[in-house]
Amino acid sequence: MVSLVIAASSLHCGYHFIGTQTSLPAGVHSVSVGAIENRSRQFGLDKTLAFAFEREVSRRGLLRLEEQPNAGDAVLSGKIRAFQTRPVAFDAQDEAIEYQAELIVDLTLRRQSDGTVLWEASGLQEIEEYAVQVDIVVPSTSQFQQGTLNLEDLQQLTDIQLAETEKRLAIERLVEAVVRDAHDRMLEDF
Numbered sequence: 540m541v542s543l544v545i546a547a548s549s550l551h552c553g554y555h556f557i558g559t560q561t562s563l564p565a566g567v568h569s570v571s572v573g574a575i576e577n578r579s580r581q582f583g584l585d586k587t588l589a590f591a592f593e594r595e596v597s598r599r600g601l602l603r604l605e606e607q608p609n610a611g612d613a614v615l616s617g618k619i620r621a622f623q624t625r626p627v628a629f630d631a632q633d634e635a636i637e638y639q640a641e642l643i644v645d646l647t648l649r650r651q652s653d654g655t656v657l658w659e660a661s662g663l664q665e666i667e668e669y670a671v672q673v674d675i676v677v678p679s680t681s682q683f684q685q686g687t688l689n690l691e692d693l694q695q696l697t698d699i700q701l702a703e704t705e706k707r708l709a710i711e712r713l714v715e716a717v718v719r720d721a722h723d724r725m726l727e728d729f
Contacts, residue, residue: 545727552575554639556694563602563613563657563658563725563726564650564657566612566650567602567607567612567613567650568601568602568603568612568659569602569603569604569610569611569612569613570596570602570603570604570605570612570613570614570615570648571604571606571607571608571609571610571611571613571615571651572589572592572593572596572608572615572616573590573608573609573614573615573616574608574616575589575616575617575618575619576617576618576619576649578618578620578621578623579617579620579621579623580620581619581621581710582623584619584622584710584714585619585709586645587714588617588619588701588714588717588718591714591715591718592615592718592722593606593720594718595718595719595722596722599722601726602726604605605676608689609651611651612648612650612651612652613648613650613651613657614648614649614651615647615648615725616646616647616649617644617645617646618644618645618646619642619643619644620643620644620645621640621641621642621643622640622641622642622643622713623640624638624639624640624706624708625638625639625641626638626639627639627668632695633700634672635669635671636670636672637668637669637670638668638669638670638671638702638705638706639666639667639670640666640667640668640669640706640709640710640717641664641665641666641713642664642665642713642714642717643662643664644660644663644664644668644717644721645659645660645661645662645663646658646659646660646663646721647659649720658724658725660721660724660725663717663720663721665681665713665716665717666713667709667712667713667716668709669698669699669705669706669708669709670692670705670706671698671701671702672698672701
């Protein structure tokens with residue numbers, strides 16, 4: 540069995556884990572995050588997305604992050620096309636008990652020196668659902684367990700407080716998912 544693994548790894552068959560290699564054009568070793576236009580009504584979402592990209596690039600370490608907006612070999616910029624929430628589940632009194640949040644973004648990576656588009660993604664979309672009534676939140680779910688609320692705090696919240704907290708957490712999950720997906724696509728699509 541061990542010899543099979545060694546033989547397979549020595550073949551260099553081209554398989555690798557997504558997001559662990561880069562196939563960006565030669566000369567692109569660093570990236571900076573440029574302007575992110577926010578066309579949604581969610582105030583500050585552009586800054587949240589830009590900061591998340593910076594964190595992801597730093598965390599992955601495949602590209603060097605330049606903190607000045609135009610200092611990298613390439614600049615990632617984009618637009619938040621939409622962020623919306625809509626009710627998807629109702630109780631017997633026809634009150635919303637669960638919402639769906641959707642984030643749609645367009646992104647472009649340009650070479651800093653000549654403005655050439657190196658990578659582009661249009662309509663990257665992520666969807667998350669979240670509860671807005673205390674009695675339907677399931678504390679045993681991994682989503683709840685990874686959040687910042689504990690069971691005692693949950694029982695003290697009003698439905699409005701819970702709705703705002705859950706919406707904020709859903710936005711965080713949406714942004715993380717979009718950034719992770721964009722980072723992987725950006726490094727693999729060449």
